[in-house]
Each structure stands twice: as C-alpha cells, then as structure tokens.
Amino acid sequence: MKKIVIIGGGVAGLSAGIFAQKNGFNSIILEKHHTVGGECTGWDRQGYHIDGCIHWLLGTKEGTPIKKLWETVGALNGVGIYDPESFMAVEHDGVIVHFYRDIGRMRSNWLEISSEDKDSIEEFCRDIKKLNSFTVPVAKPMDMMSIIEKIKFIISMKNAGAIMQKYDKVSVQDLSKKFKHPALREAISSFMPEGDYSASSVIFPLGTFTGGQSSIPIGGSKALAMRMMNRYRSLGGIIETSCEAVDLDITGDTVRSIKCKNGKSFEADYIIVACDAHVLYEQLLKGQYPDPEFQKRYNNPEVYPLASNIYVGIGYEGTMDNIPRTLKFPVKPIDINQNQKPIEHLQMTHYAYEPDFAPKGHTAITFAINQFQPELDRWQALVEDRDAYNTEKTRIGESVIQAMETRFPHMKGKLRLLDVATPQTYKRYCNAYQGAFMGFWPTIPGKPLTHTGHVKGLNNIVLSGQWLQPPGGLPTALITGKDSIMRLCKKTNQPFIR
Ligand SMILES: Cc1cc2nc3c(=O)[nH]c(=O)nc-3n(C[C@H](O)[C@H](O)[C@H](O)COP(=O)(O)OP(=O)(O)OC[C@H]3O[C@@H](n4cnc5c(N)ncnc54)[C@H](O)[C@@H]3O)c2cc1C
Known part of the structure; x- marks a missing residue:
C-alpha cells in the first residue's frame, strides 16, 4: 500500500486524509499543534466557548454537491443547521441597515431607509439574486476536466460568471458610492477598507447567503473539525499531533522523508502539504523551488493583500x-x-x-x-x-x-x-x-490564483489548502484536500473513489 504523509491537520489536511484512506492509501497526518482543525477551531475560557471561525459556511444547503462533499468527510452528517435571518446589520447614525437572508425583506428595509436609491437598490438586489443558484463546482479541478466537462462547466457558470465579472471590476468603495444615503454607503463600504478591494467580496457572500447555501452548523467550528477527525480515524487514518514538519529529505525529484521538530522522521511515497503555502516554499523547501505565481503575490502585497x-x-x-x-x-x-x-x-x-x-x-x-x-x-x-x-x-x-x-x-x-x-x-x-485567514484577497488589478498544487521539480508532492483557489476559506480547504488525492490517484493510475 502506498504511503502518504500529510503535513497539516486543518480542514484541507483532514479532507485529504479521509480521501486518501477511502482510496486505499496508507496515510498519516502530521500536525504542529496539539489538536487538529487548524484555523477551523474554537477554545474554552472561563466557562464560555469562543468559536474561532465559522461565521457562515458555504455548503449547508441540502442537495448541493458541496453539501454532499461536507457529508462525505463527516462534517455535517446529522448536524443541526442554524439559519440566521441576517448576514449582518450595520448601524449608522441611528439607522440600521440589514443584509437579510430574505432578499425581498432586505429590499424593503433599504427602500424604507432611502427611496431615492430605488434604482441602485433594485439593481443590487437583482444581482445578488442572480447568484442564488450558483453551485460551487466540486467534482474536479479545472485542469483535470475533459474538454466536454469544461464546456459544461463554463455553461453552468454563465449567470454567476457575468455577475462576478461585473463586480470584480468595481471597488467596494465605488459600489458604496452608487448609493446616496450615508447609511447604505456605510453598510457596503464596511465590508472592506479603502483601496482596490473588489466588490466580488460583497456580492458573493450575499449571493450564496440569500440563496440559502451558507449557514452555520450547530456546535461550531471546533466540533466540525472534530467530526472530520473522527471520520478520518474511523477509516484507519493516523494523526501525530505536536509534530511540526521542519525539513524534507529530497533525492533528485523525489521527497523521500519528512523530518519533524520533535526528532521524528517519516518516510513517504507521496506528500500532501496541507499547511500554509509559505511554509512549504520558504521553510520546507528553503526557497529552492520558488513558484512564480506565489512569488508574484508575496512580492506585491498591494495588489495581492492578505487579511x-x-x-x-x-x-x-x-x-x-x-x-x-x-x-x-x-x-x-x-x-x-x-x-x-x-x-x-x-x-x-x-x-x-x-x-x-x-x-x-x-x-x-x-x-x-x-x-x-x-x-x-x-x-x-x-x-x-x-x-x-x-x-x-x-x-x-x-x-x-x-x-x-x-x-x-x-x-x-x-x-x-x-x-x-x-x-x-x-x-x-x-x-x-x-x-492570514483566507488566501489572497480579491482586488481589481489582482488576478485570482488557481493553482494545481504541483511543485515544479518535485514529482511526489502536492500542495492543498485555502491558498489555492478563490474564494478561499473552508470550502476551498475541503475541495483542494479532496483534489490532492484525485491527483495522486491519477498518478497511480487508479480510479478515484468519492
Ligand atoms: C477568525 C476567523 C474566521 C473565519 N471565518 C470563516 C468563515 O466564516 N467561513 C469560512 O469558510 N472560512 C472562515 N475562515 C477561514 C478558514 O478558517 C480557513 O480558510 C480554513 O480553516 C483553512 O484551512 P486549511 O486547512 O487550508 O489551513 P489551516 O487551517 O491553516 O491548516 C493548516 C494546518 O497545518 C498545520 N501546520 C502548519 N505548518 C505545519 C508544519 N510545518 N508541520 C505540521 N503542521 C503544520 C497548522 O497548525 C494547521 O493545523 C475564518 C478564519 C478565521 C481565523
């Protein structure tokens, strides 16, 4: 049985681990911290639980492919979902602007605040609604699709793509200026600070939220990560915590083993790097396998900001x-x-x-x-x-x-x-x-990163995690974790089991 060592036990690493086990690999997750979950976590203080992550999770709508994927990794099975009535409410000079889930209710709330903004409100609500039926593609990464699959995918994205393109080109601040009322302006501009941040980061979450696609799993972030951990272990996966990978033993184009800070060493046929991309390129690979796409972004934080x-x-x-x-x-x-x-x-x-x-x-x-x-x-x-x-x-x-x-x-x-x-x-x-808690933030001049996870010059290592594709966050971690095993299945000429 081929052995995979997964570096990092966040959602991407757990997802990779679960699909590794399902596909007949022998896997182990090395996690730096004393527990898994990464940024999808929560912690207890003075009798309270601080939920450290999920404000909204894309993939809670029944019947959607992403919900099925969350269920495959054990994250949402049998879990109650809390559907908040509003994404956020913003106060300005005693006026409260609501981003309600019910788009009709949001429209009424905004019109009550400012009837003179009717045209802009109607347009904004219409555009949000157009994203309601957008389903996150989870089946395959773009680069693994056949021509026919690509065409089908592009057709399925037609509506959402047009809206995203429209908002990609507008800054959050410019979008806010389309409204005359200061409370509406404030509500929109409060999504991001001044700068070239693209308004896609306003329209996308509102589109999926009002479409009933994103809500909150009861029990919160840590519980979600623990359910994934249990699924991984139930499939025979092994987790080594307090085990930070610090060095890779490389011969030619192959990584042979991983050395950890605690002195342990792990041999592997394949390595999935499910930790921060910067850790891979700068610490583990010591800058010797630079990736131009990541370099461009690290070196240009104005165009590719982090939050x-x-x-x-x-x-x-x-x-x-x-x-x-x-x-x-x-x-x-x-x-x-x-x-x-x-x-x-x-x-x-x-x-x-x-x-x-x-x-x-x-x-x-x-x-x-x-x-x-x-x-x-x-x-x-x-x-x-x-x-x-x-x-x-x-x-x-x-x-x-x-x-x-x-x-x-x-x-x-x-x-x-x-x-x-x-x-x-x-x-x-x-x-x-x-x-950073997401990947590179979308800006008007910036180009979204869509990365295969391959490291040029090394043939048995694949990167996964929140950095690899827009929109980042937990869904990207989940999907890219799964994708990394799809890539290894392709390499080993075996069919991928979902
Ligand atoms: C406050 C906050 C709120 C958020 N809200 C949301 C939200 O509402 N919705 C949403 O979708 N997303 C949200 N996110 C983002 C989401 O948490 C992350 O995008 C996601 O958890 C990233 O998962 P990951 O597995 O790619 O990376 P990480 O969670 O960073 O996991 C990487 C893991 O690798 C480990 N590691 C690192 N280096 C090494 C090493 N050398 N050796 C071994 N292990 C290593 C780390 O300890 C970590 O466990 C939020 C994040 C934060 C912080």
Whole structure:
C-alpha cells in the first residue's frame, strides 16, 4: 500500500486524509499543534466557548454537491443547521441597515431607509439574486476536466460568471458610492477598507447567503473539525499531533522523508502539504523551488493583500434578545497597535443560538477586527516584545468592553474579557503566513490564483489548502484536500473513489 504523509491537520489536511484512506492509501497526518482543525477551531475560557471561525459556511444547503462533499468527510452528517435571518446589520447614525437572508425583506428595509436609491437598490438586489443558484463546482479541478466537462462547466457558470465579472471590476468603495444615503454607503463600504478591494467580496457572500447555501452548523467550528477527525480515524487514518514538519529529505525529484521538530522522521511515497503555502516554499523547501505565481503575490502585497483578524472573546452575563447576531456599530475611535487610522466601528457576533457556548443565562460574544497591511507587519514587530504585545492585547480587549458598555448601557458591569487573538496568534498556532485567514484577497488589478498544487521539480508532492483557489476559506480547504488525492490517484493510475 502506498504511503502518504500529510503535513497539516486543518480542514484541507483532514479532507485529504479521509480521501486518501477511502482510496486505499496508507496515510498519516502530521500536525504542529496539539489538536487538529487548524484555523477551523474554537477554545474554552472561563466557562464560555469562543468559536474561532465559522461565521457562515458555504455548503449547508441540502442537495448541493458541496453539501454532499461536507457529508462525505463527516462534517455535517446529522448536524443541526442554524439559519440566521441576517448576514449582518450595520448601524449608522441611528439607522440600521440589514443584509437579510430574505432578499425581498432586505429590499424593503433599504427602500424604507432611502427611496431615492430605488434604482441602485433594485439593481443590487437583482444581482445578488442572480447568484442564488450558483453551485460551487466540486467534482474536479479545472485542469483535470475533459474538454466536454469544461464546456459544461463554463455553461453552468454563465449567470454567476457575468455577475462576478461585473463586480470584480468595481471597488467596494465605488459600489458604496452608487448609493446616496450615508447609511447604505456605510453598510457596503464596511465590508472592506479603502483601496482596490473588489466588490466580488460583497456580492458573493450575499449571493450564496440569500440563496440559502451558507449557514452555520450547530456546535461550531471546533466540533466540525472534530467530526472530520473522527471520520478520518474511523477509516484507519493516523494523526501525530505536536509534530511540526521542519525539513524534507529530497533525492533528485523525489521527497523521500519528512523530518519533524520533535526528532521524528517519516518516510513517504507521496506528500500532501496541507499547511500554509509559505511554509512549504520558504521553510520546507528553503526557497529552492520558488513558484512564480506565489512569488508574484508575496512580492506585491498591494495588489495581492492578505487579511487577518484581532479576535476578541467576551462573556456576557445576560441574554441578547432582539440584537442581530452580527452587528456593526459605530464607536468612539479606538487606536489599534499604533495604526494610522483608529477604528470607528466594531463588528460583534453573538452566539445566543448556542446555549452550550456559555453558562446558563449568559451569552458568548466575539468581535472581529480585520487587519491588513501594514498592520500585519506591525503585529509581527510588536510580538518581539512579549510584554508590550500582551499589554496591547489587553488594552484592545478593554477598549472593546468600554465601547460595548457605551452602546449597550444595560450591559455595564456584566461583560468579561475572555481572550484576545491577534494575527500573530494565527501565526503561532497554525503557521499562517502573516496570520492570514483566507488566501489572497480579491482586488481589481489582482488576478485570482488557481493553482494545481504541483511543485515544479518535485514529482511526489502536492500542495492543498485555502491558498489555492478563490474564494478561499473552508470550502476551498475541503475541495483542494479532496483534489490532492484525485491527483495522486491519477498518478497511480487508479480510479478515484468519492
Ligand atoms: C477568525 C476567523 C474566521 C473565519 N471565518 C470563516 C468563515 O466564516 N467561513 C469560512 O469558510 N472560512 C472562515 N475562515 C477561514 C478558514 O478558517 C480557513 O480558510 C480554513 O480553516 C483553512 O484551512 P486549511 O486547512 O487550508 O489551513 P489551516 O487551517 O491553516 O491548516 C493548516 C494546518 O497545518 C498545520 N501546520 C502548519 N505548518 C505545519 C508544519 N510545518 N508541520 C505540521 N503542521 C503544520 C497548522 O497548525 C494547521 O493545523 C475564518 C478564519 C478565521 C481565523
């Protein structure tokens, strides 16, 4: 039986492992951390559970190919799905703009706010609706399709493709300027900071959300990863945790074995690299097998920006009745790690629908404060001084509590800071390049990366994970994990078993 060593036990690595076992390979996952899941995780603090990932999961709609794929890897079987009524609500000067799941309701809400924006509202809602029936292709990567399959795929993408092309060429800020009312402008522009960020990152999530394709699995991110881990183990897969790959033993065009920080070494016929792409190219391959597509992006962060988060967990001794699940509200400016512009809004998500995430009568709450360049570099510099770094984390956490108490005076004295993660947290625990939580972010001048995962010059190694294709995130990790085994099956001349 051919042996596959998988480096990284995030969703991509687990997916690869499950399909490796299903296809008769003998596989082992090496994971740096003491548990699997990677960025799809959650952690417990002071009696609360902080869900560290899923705000919406693409693939929760019955009958869609991606839902079936999630079920094959054991992620969603028999799991309740929470369908939030709104993607997000944004407050501006006392007006609340809702991105409702029901597009008719969203349209009415927006028209009530600004009837003079009727034409732009109608167009926006119409375009969102056109994406409702878009189904993520999961069967095969493009480069493995036959001509006929490619033609069928292109035809199936006709509607969605036209909308995505339209929004690819518009920046988020320009899209917001199509609306006259400041609250509607604010709602759109709050998706991304100023810059060339393409409006596809607004329309795509709204299209799939309002089409009922993305919701939230009950139990959250960590539980989803644990179900995948159980599926992998039930198929005979082996997991080595606290086992960071640090070196590859290469002869000619073949990787023979993987050396780990803990002194262990693993021989392999094939290697799937399901960790961060930068770790592969710079640490494991020591810059000797550079990939032009990745190089171009790493060297040009303005066109290919990365995003990470400051993630604040808060426990509230109370219930969040009538407060939207995800709410963006204005706050007195908060300085973040000496950034040029203090932040003026906070995005809060509460987990009232998950009673097990908090003691009885309490609610778990998280805040996601997006960080881009040059903020990511500043976190990298700050972490060198551990005391200053910890002080800054606490200061940010306390500022968030203060802002909450101002916005929700009835919560005063009932909020508890549980934890503050920064871009460096994702780097420390997951080896995530710059702490990035998706791949390269779509911009107008940037070209989306679609990568086969092959490393030029090496014949038995395949890369998978969130970096390889748009839109990134968990679906890409799932699909590319599966694809990497399809590629190995092709190499070994065996049919792929789904
Ligand atoms: C706050 C937050 C919110 C998010 N929200 C969503 C959401 O709502 N929807 C969505 O779809 N996505 C979301 N994401 C993104 C999603 O979590 C990631 O895209 C996805 O989990 C990436 O999976 P991956 O397997 O490709 O990579 P990772 O999760 O990064 O997994 C890589 C694994 O490799 C391990 N590793 C790294 N280096 C080594 C090494 N040398 N040796 C051994 N192991 C190694 C790491 O420890 C890690 O476990 C969110 C992410 C964050 C952080």
